[in-house]
Amino acid sequence: MSLTTLIEDSRGAIDADPAKAAVGFTVTGQLVGTTEVAVSARGHTLTVDEPRALGGTNLGANPVEHALIALASCQAITYRFWAAKLGIELDSVEVVATGDLDVRGFFGFDDGVRPGFAAVRLTVTPVGPELVERYQQLADAVDAHCPVLDLFSNATPIERTIVVTA
């Protein structure tokens, strides 16, 4: 099934039953080493770990790198979908995401420093046969509809439950 067909079919299904638009995603992480975390998401498993300089054994990318992985891959896939939706030919797209972190926030050395990224830079290189203006139009549509760019750019309400059994 082409992406344009998928988009049209989704539109029809959601117009008929708006509840179909609601999707839930769940991920489980279990600390299994000093900083090694075994993660499971819809049957996909992977290991998150810190580099040795941060006390880990470097068995995988670390949490903030996974946040950048989420952003870079979401941009790439949103380019694919919106190219299909706008009828723009897209041969490939490369996304480089860089984040600046001041570890004084994480370590609690300075509570005036935020623990997360102070700034993120994205460099996106779409490749295809269309005029430059069309890819600029595509980029604007992507940035208005990319789920993980929205997550980075805006606050998301989080509800936290701590379960401690005495």
Next chain:
Amino acid sequence: MSLTTLIEDSRGAIDADPAKAAVGFTVTGQLVGTTEVAVSARGHTLTVDEPRALGGTNLGANPVEHALIALASCQAITYRFWAAKLGIELDSVEVVATGDLDVRGFFGFDDGVRPGFAAVRLTVTPVGPELVERYQQLADAVDAHCPVLDLFSNATPIERTIVVTA
């Protein structure tokens, strides 16, 4: 090296040279299939993909799941570090992260719907021999210092560059 030693050594190094607190993380994503993205982060490689229902071939967790992976693993690792810092024994911790997404935002069916998560729920289960109050104290310290929780909870400035060669 124990985590308490690592924290003390980091403090000493950063007090001596504050520039040492600045760390940069970079990730590259390349669209190599319909929705398949080959990702590289500091030598670690993995595949991000969409499930078949979203036009992909399900070769890996999708971007928003990677955002939840980042959050769950960051919580787990921050529990480890702050347990060491606060002198709280921690045998293990499990984190379940769930995000609610309304796909009308991503597809552009309704521009009043945000493309990202409308809400995220975290259930954290720390396990260890200490009193319940100590894990509650730990949870509060973690939530004040977890980099990816900060990313979800607050806006992050993003600078975007589009490179199109005619």
